[in-house]
Amino acid sequence: MTATGRAPRAAGDAVWSGAVWSGAAGAALVAAHTVLNTRRWRRPPPARPVGERVSVLLPVRDEAARVGRCLTAVLASTGLADLEVIVHDDASTDATADLVAAIAAGDPRVVLQRGEGPPDGWLGKPHACHRAATAATGTALVFVDADVTLAADGLARAVALLRDTGLDLVSPYPRQEAVTAAERLVQPLLQWSFLALLPLRLAERSPRGSLSAAGGQLLCVDAAAYRRAGGHAAVRAEVLEDIALLRAVKRAGGRGCVADGTELAVNRMYTGAAELRDGYAKSLWAAGGGRPAASAGQVGLLGWLFVLPVLAALRGSWAGLAGYLAGVASRWVTARATAGRAWPDAAAHPLSICALGWLTALSWWRRHRGTLRWKNRHLP
Structure with a gap:
């Protein structure tokens, strides 16, 4: 080979080596940050009686298989002196409303609202949450999804966390059940994303919307702060209404954060590959702020740090092996902190990132074609 031929090859090798070393170093920093975050993560206090009125708000649509278990657990809550439960049925096509009505008939704490679907300009879940919150009379509002099963002291501890921290909103993240291979590959990325990549205590103090993480599965907010922020009317068209609500609270001068809800509730968000695919496809396009370039940049960054x-390493690079092990360590630390399956699932972290990239691309493709759907409704 001539000197002319060797020069481009040497330059290419240098670029490759630099990318690998920098990616490995970045993965190591992420692992260290994950350890720091899990140690500083807000955790609920021990159970104690709650004297204020607590309103549990449950938006449902076609949840006949889940709503009974969820509502039964809510009504079995301990430590609450004054509880009301408002269920807004968003025009279910199954037996959801009838099941709730049967439970409400035997417990005066439960109120069933029968809705006819969202008006123009609203998505279904924000509208259902808005309608339920409009009727609420509690000083603390707790939004719960139908696929969540609360521990007996879960509500009381969530409200105590809200009051003890002095925050306006806390989102205790439930323990996630992941059963099938697809669920185990993708679901742990949710808690990993904020424990590994978001500086939680800084995000709690910062008014910046970009430093926000929340989960709509279990979200506790001060009623006055909720109304100052405009409530769900302020996020009526948002697919990721939970994060958007926290941003609205911040814009109104409040503070909030995602917290450890491992002991408070359990949640199986999706059951099986098809439901998981469609669930993520409906919303991942919005994770980058609705900008394709931002989504591509996010996926590219994760690929550089955890796939490259x-x-x-498969080509014999020790730096690459170190970077891979750092990514695995980050996932392992997250799993241990959230009562997830640590091994061997953490070893598949690069495959998880690849799956996330594919789901993000699918989400944008469906949005481009106008084929986004959820709960038998078209999403704009």
């Missing part, structure tokens, strides 16, 4: 090192 393992590719290099």
Whole structure:
């Protein structure tokens, strides 16, 4: 080979080596940050009696298989002196409303609202939450999804966390059940994303909307702060209404954060590959602020940090191996902190990132074609 031929190859090798080393270093920093975050993560206090009126708000649509278990657990809550439960049925096509009505007939704490679907300009879940919150009379509002099962002291501890921290909104993240291979591959990325990548205590203090994480599965907010922020009317068209609500609270001068809800509730968000695919496809396009370039940048960054090192390791790179192990360590630490399955699932972290990239691309493709759907409704 001539000197002319060797020069481009040497330059290419240098670029590759630099990318691998920098990616591995970045993965190591993420692992260290994950350890720090899990130690500083807000955790609920021990159970104690709650004297204020607590309103549990349950938006449902076609949840006949889940709503009974969820509502039974809510009504079995301990430590609450004054509880009301408002269920807004969003025009279910199954037996959801009838099941709730049967439970409400035997417990005066439960109120069933029968809705006819969202008006123009609203998405279904924000509208259902808005309608339920409009009727609420509690000083603390707790939004719960139908696929969540609360521990007996879960509500009391969530409200105590809200009051003890002095925050306006807390989102105790439930323990996630992941059963099938697809669920185990993708679901742990949710809690990993904020524990590994978001500086939680800084995000709690910062008014910046970009430093926000929340989960609508279990979300506790001060009623006055909720109304100052405009409530769900302020996020009526948002697919990721939970994060958007926290941003609205911040714009109104409040503070909030995602917290450890591992002991408070359990949640199986999706059951099986098809439901998981459609669930993420409906919303991942919005995770980058609705900008394709931002979504591509996010996926590219994750690929550089957690996929490139393992590719290099397969070619014999020690730096690549170190980067791969750092990514695995980050996932392992997250799993241990959230009562998830640590091993061997953490070893598949690069595959999880690849799956996330595919789901993000699918989400944008469906949005481009106008084929986004959820709960038998078209999403704009």
